[in-house]
Amino acid sequence: GQNIDQPTEMTATEGAIVQINCTYQTSGFNGLFWYQQHAGEAPTFLSYNVLDGLEEKGRFSSFLSRSKGYSYLLLKELQMKDSASYLCAVRSFTGGGNKLTFGTGTQLKVEL
Amino acid sequence: EPEVTQTPSHQVTQMGQEVILRCVPISNHLYFYWYRQILGQKVEFLVSFYNNEISEKSEIFDDQFSVERPDGSNFTLKIRSTKLEDSAMYFCASRTLTGGPDTQYFGPGTRLTVL
Numbered sequence: 001g002q003n004i005d006q007p008t009e010m011t012a013t014e015g016a017i018v019q020i021n022c023t024y025q026t027s028g029f030n031g032l033f034w035y036q037q038h039a040g041e042a043p044t045f046l047s048y049n050v051l052d053g054l055e056e057k058g059r060f061s062s063f064l065s066r067s068k069g070y071s072y073l074l075l076k077e078l079q080m081k082d083s084a085s086y087l088c089a090v091r092s093f094t095g096g097g098n099k100l101t102f103g104t105g106t107q108l109k110v111e112l
Numbered sequence: 113e114p115e116v117t118q119t120p121s122h123q124v125t126q127m128g129q130e131v132i133l134r135c136v137p138i139s140n141h142l143y144f145y146w147y148r149q150i151l152g153q154k155v156e157f158l159v160s161f162y163n164n165e166i167s168e169k170s171e172i173f174d175d176q177f178s179v180e181r182p183d184g185s186n187f188t189l190k191i192r193s194t195k196l197e198d199s200a201m202y203f204c205a206s207r208t209l210t211g212g213p214d215t216q217y218f219g220p221g222t223r224l225t226v227l
Contacts, residue, residue, distance in 0.1 A: 042218040
């Protein structure tokens, strides 16, 4: 089965850097995705890792270590609009559909 | 920028009634998905669809659920006899096999309320 863990809540200050961790246990690993979700809205894609290492995309970076079952999302130069839930999702190819299995999300609050 | 669209945005129905949720995936995408999110809970996979057939489904996707691609653009989720516990946000997603990170892009969702 799949098991994904991430912190429930985090608080950070505008302009700062925050790191959101995610650990996972899965079979048929085929990539790890980070999505942002504002309340009542759809998940929007932020970043993706399939190989070990760091992927940088503007203010957002994501890191993956497959041997450790670990990823993090790094958000730099935090803005108030970054207050949202950040979802870690693992894609697996077992079953044939390449489904995403989501964690419960980390609710990030950005304060002045 | 192309996007996934869903209709209606909100559907209210009586327990036991049938509902059909509609999605228009991004036009060159080949894989289609339905997920649901009960209020305050995590996003859960329901079903994936490729080449006009279901490629994978979860335990949630029982005989009360069905999916269809009735034409070249729409992708629908039908719930035959709704239950109170079907109340959730239902998201459609699609992805392509060609290039890029092979990401699933989500539609805005349909909020289903079963009374």
